[in-house]
Amino acid sequence: MVELMGMLFGIYIIVFGMLILKSYLDFNNSDYQLASNHTFWQTFFNKGNMGEYNIYRTLEKIKGTKLILTNLYIPKEDGSTTEIDLVMITKFGFFVVESKNYSGWIFGDEKYRNWTQTFPNKKKFKFFNPIWQNKGHVKALKEVLNITDETLMQSYIVFSNNCELKKITVTSPNVSVIKRNQMRNRVKRDLRNLAPKITSEDIKFYFQILKPFMHVDDKIKQLHIESIQEKLGQFKN
Template sequence: MKGDGPTTEIDLIMISATGIYVFESKNYSGWIFGDEDSRNWTQSLKGGKKYRFYNPIWQNKKHINILQKHLEIGSEVFRSYIIFSERCEFKKMFVRSPEVKVMNRNVLTREIEHDLNSLADRLTIWEINKIYNKLGRYALADAQTKQAHIDAMRWRN
């Protein structure tokens, strides 16, 4: 979803009274090194192979910025969850922003429950329904839209 330009693909959005949770999922293994301020993170595999990838916090921040503009809602409503598979271990992972969480998939339920039970309500049921209806039209992209997004990502990279 973007204005008249290229599209962006958001893995998952959860709308709750405590806010809008935006999830970016990574199916990586090995050791993961990164922090909030670095453009790229590193995946280190057995045998010494290393791969760099774009900071998923920044990636999700772009998603949130687009949602913010589209929904005309302030940033205080959004929570960013970066989810990695259980097959990876975080090394030197520094995240200081309270609205951003980086975790393995096996602790996701616990973290969501914690936030749902501890954060103040920010959205009414009326606002939740309005957001849901506004985003609903983007939820199930057709095959042509998905392929256009994949092609655009290949072209950019």
């Protein structure tokens, strides 16, 4: 029995090592580290970073002229910041992504402030409508880029593959609420249905405007966290 357990443990170590190696090689073939400043280990062992990386990698593999940014801290009119997980700039406009690494069953309606996360043990948790959340991101993005054309913005709420979107109601034509494994096909579909609106030079121009908002210092990040915690406190009350 001891020998069998030892053999099984050895097989597990080998398989795990192969998975790590495969992930490491794929990571090195991506520009994610350059865009995010997250190393492989900071990404692989952090659920939030890993979810973001998987989305980035999906977008990265889609053909066509594009530039992708991550973790943008965009200033708002009230002096605070809003954090955008990912933005892909294409000739067809901006794909603004809010990543949600949630499990369980997800229920939500675009017109309601609160959505619900439910687990098999019947525990339920409320969370702020991510469509509204990303709408705020889009608003801040439009302001900093001086863009007024709403049709240039596509809002993507991307949930983890570990959840089940049970009942989601979306009414806006430029909003998608999907799981990560649905993203590639949804983006490709939208790219086929949209008409080109900006040039390759425009893409570079907008990228250069947004680039300074990526690798912000710890002070800005801390102020952003404190602002979120304050809003969560108001939300719970």
